[in-house]
């Protein structure tokens with residue numbers, strides 16, 4: 001299903017104009033197959049890390065603090081009880097330089113809707129709408145730079 005939807009999904013996300021995530025499907029994908037994420041609307045998701053982030057992110061809980069320029073992208077799609085599918089939002093975390101936003105651990109959270117509209121971005125348009133991202137990530141990812149990682153059974157071995 002992911003393979004069927006990916007073309008449509010990436011074309012829509014691109015309309016959001018967030019250049020740091022362009023070509024994210026070519027980054028390091030850390031999950032073996034799409035998995036259901038209760039914390040992201042129970043959609044099926046995939047996690048990708050860009051070049052600056054991949055080496056550390058692939059160590060999961062042992063990653064340590066991420067360098068500025070790290071980008072983590074999580075795309076999503078929904079499967080309804082009748083089997084029909086639809087693209088979901090793209091969830092993005094970008095590690096900015098120190099001082100950008102200490103309240104969010106200097107991560108910029110962005111949510112791009114399946115139609116390409118930016119729902120919100122930390123310290124930018126719709127910032128209030130993405131406050132809940134940091135709130136949850138800061139609490140669940142305490143001591144691991146706000147990262148929360150994926151269930152063990154879906155992790156790729158690096």
Ligand code: HEC
Nearest residue numbers: 037039072074091092093109110111133136147148149150
């Ligand atoms: C209620 C808690 C919660 C909320 C709210 C939440 N997340 Fe997450 N997020 C998680 C958890 C748990 C994971 C890892 C497991 C998974 O994928 O379900 C995760 C994983 C991620 C990842 C992969 C990087 C990582 O942490 O390992 C990104 C990117 C991400 N979330 C972005 C967002 C964005 C953007 C928002 C807001 C629009 C958001 N999240 C809202 C809990 C949350």
